[in-house]
Amino acid sequence: MNAPFQLEAIALDRLTVGTPARVAHIDWAALDTNEASRLRHFGFDDGVMVEPLHLGPFGRDPIAIRVGRMTVAIRRRHAAAIRVTPLAR
Amino acid sequence: MNQLPLVAVAGSPNAGKSALFNALTGARQKVGNYPGVTVERHSGRLILGDGRPVELVDLPGAYSLEPASLDEAVTRDVLLGKQAGERQPDALVIVVDASNLDNHLRFALQLIELGLPTILALNMVDLAKRDGLELSAERLSQELGVPVIDTVAVRRRGVPELQRALDDMLSAPVCGVHEHVKSDLVHLQRRARDIATAAVVSETPVRRWTHRLDAVLLHPIVGPIILFAIMFLMFQAVFTWSEVPKSWIEDGMAWLGGAVTQAVPSGLVRSLFVDGVIGGVGAVITFLPQILILFFFILLLEGTGYMVRAAFLMDRLMHAVGLSGRAFIPLLSSFACAVPGIMATRTIEDPKDRLTTILVAPLMTCSARIPVYTLIIAAFIPNTRLSWGVGLQGLVMFCLYVCGIVGALLAAFVIRRGVLKGGGGGFMMELPKYQWPLLKDVALGLLTRTEIFLKRAGTIILGTTIVLWALASIPQAGPGQKQSEVSIAGHIADGIEVVVKPIGFNHDIALALLPAMAAREVAVAAIATVYSIDSSDEPGGAKTLEQRLNHAWPLPTALAFLAWFIFAPQCISTIAVTRRETNGWKWPLVMVSYLFVLAYVAAGLTYWTAVALGL
Numbered sequence: 001m002n003a004p005f006q007l008e009a010i011a012l013d014r015l016t017v018g019t020p021a022r023v024a025h026i027d028w029a030a031l032d033t034n035e036a037s038r039l040r041h042f043g044f045d046d047g048v049m050v051e052p053l054h055l056g057p058f059g060r061d062p063i064a065i066r067v068g069r070m071t072v073a074i075r076r077r078h079a080a081a082i083r084v085t086p087l088a089r
Numbered sequence: 090m091n092q093l094p095l096v097a098v099a100g101s102p103n104a105g106k107s108a109l110f111n112a113l114t115g116a117r118q119k120v121g122n123y124p125g126v127t128v129e130r131h132s133g134r135l136i137l138g139d140g141r142p143v144e145l146v147d148l149p150g151a152y153s154l155e156p157a158s159l160d161e162a163v164t165r166d167v168l169l170g171k172q173a174g175e176r177q178p179d180a181l182v183i184v185v186d187a188s189n190l191d192n193h194l195r196f197a198l199q200l201i202e203l204g205l206p207t208i209l210a211l212n213m214v215d216l217a218k219r220d221g222l223e224l225s226a227e228r229l230s231q232e233l234g235v236p237v238i239d240t241v242a243v244r245r246r247g248v249p250e251l252q253r254a255l256d257d258m259l260s261a262p263v264c265g266v267h268e269h270v271k272s273d274l275v276h277l278q279r280r281a282r283d284i285a286t287a288a289v290v291s292e293t294p295v296r297r298w299t300h301r302l303d304a305v306l307l308h309p310i311v312g313p314i315i316l317f318a319i320m321f322l323m324f325q326a327v328f329t330w331s332e333v334p335k336s337w338i339e340d341g342m343a344w345l346g347g348a349v350t351q352a353v354p355s356g357l358v359r360s361l362f363v364d365g366v367i368g369g370v371g372a373v374i375t376f377l378p379q380i381l382i383l384f385f386f387i388l389l390l391e392g393t394g395y396m397v398r399a400a401f402l403m404d405r406l407m408h409a410v411g412l413s414g415r416a417f418i419p420l421l422s423s424f425a426c427a428v429p430g431i432m433a434t435r436t437i438e439d440p441k442d443r444l445t446t447i448l449v450a451p452l453m454t455c456s457a458r459i460p461v462y463t464l465i466i467a468a469f470i471p472n473t474r475l476s477w478g479v480g481l482q483g484l485v486m487f488c489l490y491v492c493g494i495v496g497a498l499l500a501a502f503v504i505r506r507g508v509l510k511g512g513g514g515g516f517m518m519e520l521p522k523y524q525w526p527l528l529k530d531v532a533l534g535l536l537t538r539t540e541i542f543l544k545r546a547g548t549i550i551l552g553t554t555i556v557l558w559a560l561a562s563i564p565q566a567g568p569g570q571k572q573s574e575v576s577i578a579g580h581i582a583d584g585i586e587v588v589v590k591p592i593g594f595n596h597d598i599a600l601a602l603l604p605a606m607a608a609r610e611v612a613v614a615a616i617a618t619v620y621s622i623d624s625s626d627e628p629g630g631a632k633t634l635e636q637r638l639n640h641a642w643p644l645p646t647a648l649a650f651l652a653w654f655i656f657a658p659q660c661i662s663t664i665a666v667t668r669r670e671t672n673g674w675k676w677p678l679v680m681v682s683y684l685f686v687l688a689y690v691a692a693g694l695t696y697w698t699a700v701a702l703g704l
Contacts, residue, residue: 032515034157035517037157039517040153040274043278053303054401058405061408068282069192070192072519072520075516
């Protein structure tokens with residue numbers, strides 16, 4: 001798919017709420033086995049569309065993220081292992 | 090062997106699996122346990138069109154056959170025929186959420202690969218349509234190679250069609266099950282996405298209800314305020330709504346006691362019924378309304394999908410003491426009862442997080458403490474109104490709850506830095522769509538709770554009450570002697586009294602502590618039994634239990650007794666479920682000893698402080 005223009009890849013935990021992005025790369029080695037398989041179960045994968053929707057009220061952690069048609073909550077630490085390319089609307 | 094064909098209902102979490110299972114089996118259900126693990130086994134019976142019965146089993150929701158939790162491991166083992174106590178299913182009904190196909194199809198594809206006769210229920214098609222998504226069941230069926238049926242399980246739509254398809258499938262000769270070849274997860278996921286895209290007939294983007302609600306309920310400022318308001322409402326309801334039904338039960342018990350007193354001649358038998366059975370069990374049953382109201386709220390919060398949002402809001406705070414947001418749900422359930430609370434911890438994936446949650450769950454003020462707290466507060470705390478309509482009694486009750494919560498958080502903090510160091514830090518949860526739970530399902534849940542509670546009252550509590558009554562009544566006191574001192578129980582209590590005397594406990598409390606090991610509320614029954622036996626010799630003894638207690642105990646003792654019950658692990662069921670959940674005696678022993686030490690210290694500090702202040 002063609003985005004109007006592509007920005008530099010950043011870690012998902014640094015993406016502003018409401019900005020859609022495409023997963024560029026996931027650093028599976030930064031996660032333990034269970035966490036990694038859970039992320040895969042949620043559908044996190046290279047090329048998938050994600051969008052941060054809500055931040056936890058304390059310390060902006062965890063983060064609620066739309067991934068595909070699902071909304072999931074993960075900790076900031078997990079989101080940091082996911083690099084995404086923001087798409088300008 | 091003449092076994093019924095076994096059909097497993099499987100699917101990802103939040104696919105509406107249990108609703109479909111309920112729709113297929115109706116009331117013909119059984120809840121059991123898989124041996125060795127504490128995963129519940131839900132099974133039921135379905136009668137096919139030609140009258141043939143089929144056994145249906147509702148497997149725990151799973152994202153894939155590579156388990157990341159206990160529940161998922163059971164699902165995998167059943168499907169592969171490796172689960173103890175379960176034969177391999179003869180056929181499968183896979184349930185997927187129509188509006189979350191790209192995710193749910195991954196597990197569906199894995200299941201289809203198993204080679205069992207399979208039907209796919211494309212569930213919640215109405216919600217998908219509401220979200221502007223239209224799917225073609227035929228196209229999906231072509232892609233997957235299995236029959237696909239549109240369903241709306243909560244409205245029972247598509248259920249007859251599903252039954253007919255099941256009928257056809259089970260009538261057809263079964264071709265041999267082939268070896269399970271595992272496809273790699275990433276490829277399955279990509280294929281799932283392709284198939285999901287191919288099945289879309291039309292899609293119009295609509296602003297979804299769930300997102301609008303989440304914008305408010307997960308708002309960084311409004312969200313926590315609403316959460317707090319809901320919790321406040323819940324606890325208010327527990328104490329105010331229950332007053333009327335509670336008084337009915339009390340009146341009923343009083344009437345029953347009176348009737349038995351009239352009918353049975355004075356003596357040991359009358360004493361057994363009036364003081365032992367009606368006095369003891371009756372005192373406990375009056376708390377049924379409160380327990381049911383609490384469970385009603387918890388079932389409602391779970392059913393609507395709000396409970397997960399609460400976990401999201403609380404995660405960071407829980408993380409600060411070394412727990413995860415997931416612990417919030419089991420801990421909140423523990424306000425009703427620690428047993429379902431501890432069982433709910435199996436959704437916590439990290440073993441150390443889970444163990445810590447189990448160890449602190451008994452500190453949450455469970456409903457069994459309500460009888461004890463209410464009795465002591467009513468007897469000793471004056472019913473004065475402070476400003477803003479806040480009563481002093483209510484305030485003390487609130488403080489007891491807060492002490493439990495603070496105690497649990499501190500205990501978790503210490504445990505996570507001591508015995509259970511390291512690891513953890515995971516919180517990954519799906520935020521499901523909001524939905525209004527079927528009232529029928531909530532009612533079913535409440536019915537189960539009532540049954541469990543009454544069974545407990547009827548067995549453990551009745552049993553201990555009778556034994557205690559016997560110990561407290563034999564031998565009979567002579568003139569000028571006090572029954573509670575002469576009896577066998579009195580002599581046992583003499584021994585306990587030596588240990589608990591320094592923390593201000595008297596002989597009657599020592600007497601009540603022993604049977605209260607069975608369940609906390611038995612303490613009330615025990616005290617009631619002791620005082621009604623003692624008072625039966627008193628002239629004009631129609632005093633309430635509260636009045637008798639107020640007369641008999643000094644205030645520091647009463648306060649120390651309350652402090653004791655915040656911490657003391659006096660519940661056989663909790664200890665038993667902990668043993669089962671942790672597969673051994675080590676952790677229940679750790680739990681019991683640290684909680685008794687805390688209880689002793691807390692009661693002691695309370696007593697000494699109160700005495701020093703001259704209360």
